[in-house]
Amino acid sequence: MNRRLSSVTPYALLAPAFIVTLFVLGYPLLYEVVMSFRHMDLRFLDTGRFIGFKNYVMLAHDPLLWKSIINTIVITVPTVALEILGGLAIALLLNREFRGQSIVRTLLIVPMLLTPAAVALIWNFMFWTDNGMLNYLLSLAKLSGINWLGDPRVAPIAIIISEVWQETSFVFLILFAGLQALPQELPEAARVDGASWWQELTHITLPFLKPVMLVALLFRTMFTLRMFDKIFILTEGGPGNATSTLSIYLYKKFFYFFDVGYASAVAWLLVIITALIGFIYMRMMWSEVEI
Numbered sequence: 001m002n003r004r005l006s007s008v009t010p011y012a013l014l015a016p017a018f019i020v021t022l023f024v025l026g027y028p029l030l031y032e033v034v035m036s037f038r039h040m041d042l043r044f045l046d047t048g049r050f051i052g053f054k055n056y057v058m059l060a061h062d063p064l065l066w067k068s069i070i071n072t073i074v075i076t077v078p079t080v081a082l083e084i085l086g087g088l089a090i091a092l093l094l095n096r097e098f099r100g101q102s103i104v105r106t107l108l109i110v111p112m113l114l115t116p117a118a119v120a121l122i123w124n125f126m127f128w129t130d131n132g133m134l135n136y137l138l139s140l141a142k143l144s145g146i147n148w149l150g151d152p153r154v155a156p157i158a159i160i161i162s163e164v165w166q167e168t169s170f171v172f173l174i175l176f177a178g179l180q181a182l183p184q185e186l187p188e189a190a191r192v193d194g195a196s197w198w199q200e201l202t203h204i205t206l207p208f209l210k211p212v213m214l215v216a217l218l219f220r221t222m223f224t225l226r227m228f229d230k231i232f233i234l235t236e237g238g239p240g241n242a243t244s245t246l247s248i249y250l251y252k253k254f255f256y257f258f259d260v261g262y263a264s265a266v267a268w269l270l271v272i273i274t275a276l277i278g279f280i281y282m283r284m285m286w287s288e289v290e291i
């Protein structure tokens with residue numbers, strides 16, 4: 001009896017937390033699935049009649065949705081790439097003893113501690129066409145100013161700059177922790193054997209950091225795909241639809257046009273895309289662990 005009780009006790013202790021988590025996360029997701037199969041327009045007090053897969057069929061024929069998917073890719077890919085490269089470069093530079101290293105490392109993580117809305121407001125001032133800091137610096141170099149948030153070709157770059165500035169510190173922390181766990185015997189033995197800095201980096205450091213880099217890549221890709229705060233504050237998806245990502249398009253469909261059913265279908269499309277990418281990264285990480 002005692003043995004049976006001891007085997008059940010861990011599950012009993014975990015049950016309350018599991019039930020709360022299931023209610024907080026599971027119920028909204030399930031409700032959103034149900035709404036994605038209904039037509040619910042709050043403008044006309046439509047309570048939501050069942051229409052099957054019609055909302056999902058509409059997704060395939062919505063040019064604005066495809067534009068939002070392309071914008072999401074255009075912003076996500078260079079953003080994550082720059083964050084990984086920048087975080088790796090900073091981690092490699094600071095992975096050595098020098099005077100004031102604790103101060104430098106602390107300052108580097110300050111952007112990560114700020115809220116995305118605050119960062120967006122800061123960069124909004126920086127991107128001002130007339131009195132912004134960036135255009136002021138360009139004027140000192142005798143260069144003409146740039147319409148950072150009003151030019152459809154430049155606005156995505158402005159979003160990328162603000163996101164990279166804040167989130168590179170997150171990648172730096174993860175990769176720096178990985179470098180600290182690297183056995184020092186390996187690079188020391190490589191130096192004794194006459195390996196160059198580049199050989200040490202490509203044959204020892206990067207292979208050791210690959211699982212850690214995949215973790216950073218997973219988190220940053222998932223969060224960047226769902227980025228909303230900075231884009232909404234800086235451009236609201238404009239000019240035109242130049243920075244209208246899936247998150248912005250979802251928000252407008254729900255809060256501007258009150259099309260709850262279609263917005264739910266868009267939300268689940270974003271969930272599926274994020275889950276597929278996360279599954280690919282997880283498979284890559286498991287393959288690294290198995291090796």
